[in-house]
Amino acid sequence: MKIAKHTGKRGEKNPSAIRAGKTGSHKNPGKWMANGFLLPSILGVLLFFVLPFFIVIYYSVIDNPINAEFVGFDNFKMVFENAAFRQAAFNTMTFSAIAMPLAVVLSLLLAILMESKIPFKSQFRTFFLSPMMVPIASVVLIWQVLFHYNGMMNEVIGWFGKDKIDWLNSDYAQVVIIVLFLWKNLGYNMILFMSALSSIPKDILEVAVLESATPMQIFWHIKLRYLSSTILFVTIMSLINSFKVFREIYLLKGDYPYPTMYMLQHFMNNTFSKLDYQKMSAAAIMMAVVMVIIIGILFLTENYFGKDVEG
């Protein structure tokens, strides 16, 4: 990353390039050619993502596509007052709020474990990554067997003399999906942390050891500082992936799962089937705004904590 920034800047200010007239856009056909490479992608993104988003904004402030009367924030209000939306938003938020920190901390611990001197490292890496590869649809069957009322988990609980739990049809459903989420995502996060840990400058760690810093001090004051940008990234990725947990729930329980598993995507799907454009658009915009705010906050926090290291 550091290298990329550097070379980029050097490229712009390179005196030989200026002498050769390569910075002036009209003098260099090559530059236009290179920009031409961008064209297909930009057109596609414009057509499929950016322009329709403006239509979405338009839809969200009119009463219906035929009448097209401006109604201001009425649609947003309607969506916000919708009980199903509130339930879905609340569930998604609680799920993300619990699953995100767990995913970050557990995968960091796994990465530290993999950094230590244990044998069979590459095999362990393969094992930890394998859930990421396996399609959710394939393992859903086993999850059903494990978390069924008469399934494996309840039998294990039974050995300790606890009562059976109806995992998928009670408030424990959230626990199940958090477990599934962690199972799926820990390996991916672990790889990110492993690469960040290995890129911490060795000389700094050596100096710390010479100055007789304890391993805990090294971790809190050095490693964590250098990891801050990775922690930010893993947090964002976990946030995005936590929205994808709909897949597991849908494949386990269909369109209308137990209320605590009713996620925003369920709400969207069920609104799609009713073709209520206004509601959908308003909901999508609200989500986009919330995402931008959360990601902005994460970036600012990282800037605050990690500003003294070039990460």
Next chain:
Amino acid sequence: MSLKRRDPAELWSRRLKRRKKIKNTRRMIRILLGTMVAGCFAVLFLMPIILTITNSFMSSSEIAANYGQVFATTDSGGKVFISSKVNLKFIPDMVSFSQYVTVLFKSPDYLLKFWNSVILVVPIVVFQLLVAAGASFGFSRYRGRIKELIFFVYIILMLMPYQVTLVPNYLVSDWLHILDTNWAIWLPGIFSPFAVFLLTKYMRRIPVSVMEAAQIDGAGEWQIFTKICMPLCKGAMCSIAILIFIDYWNMVEQPLILLSDSNKHPLSVFLSKINSGEIGLAFAVATIYMVPPILVFLYGEDYLVEGITYQGGIKG
């Protein structure tokens, strides 16, 4: 003799040895503990996969006997409990390939859905890479304000969850009259900003001087792209291809919304709709569905790890 004072040097070396021994045993214990923890995690991580595979070798009667009650379906589509206990078995009583025979030769429905998955995923992987190769060359070759801004838009789009991007996708597909056709999945997939983002980050690491040298030698942009940029990015392209493949092989949301005709659904969606009469087949189908990504994984694990690593550090 015992009164004789010991040689201090000998004493010192003994103490050192003892200390070393303690240190060594401590290290051993730590390694042992670490291995055990990692082992436990590995077992937890692998168990569902292995169970699915081993259970696919059960005969249908054995599966019905073991799990029949789990998969009995109510009309609302939820799975409910009917009778006694579920027996989870690691190893089937009798290894049988009957499920595979049924899936592969007797019921074309599953193979058809598998083929749907292939048809949906392969063009997305290939063309998203092609489009991204061009775009990231454009983004990394000469840099300017406007391009940085556009790239920032790409990042924002990449970070948006499906719930947000599916609505625009749906509207455009509706407008272009491609809803319910494979194009509705293909086109948004092909132009997804994900690969562009990763590949651009990678290409920006290629020193500018390499391309400038080629330019001085008289190479045009097209030649720089095909002869220098692409060969240097081969590894990165492999990594990204794997990441795209996993993502789309797993897709559930897009087909559910954009393809209302369930005959066009990929296997990932269809698997959840297997009805109780065909439960025996479910494990075999699930295993077959796992095979392509597992092969890709075993073949390209290092590429995958590399690909994940590029993703880290979003600001680059």
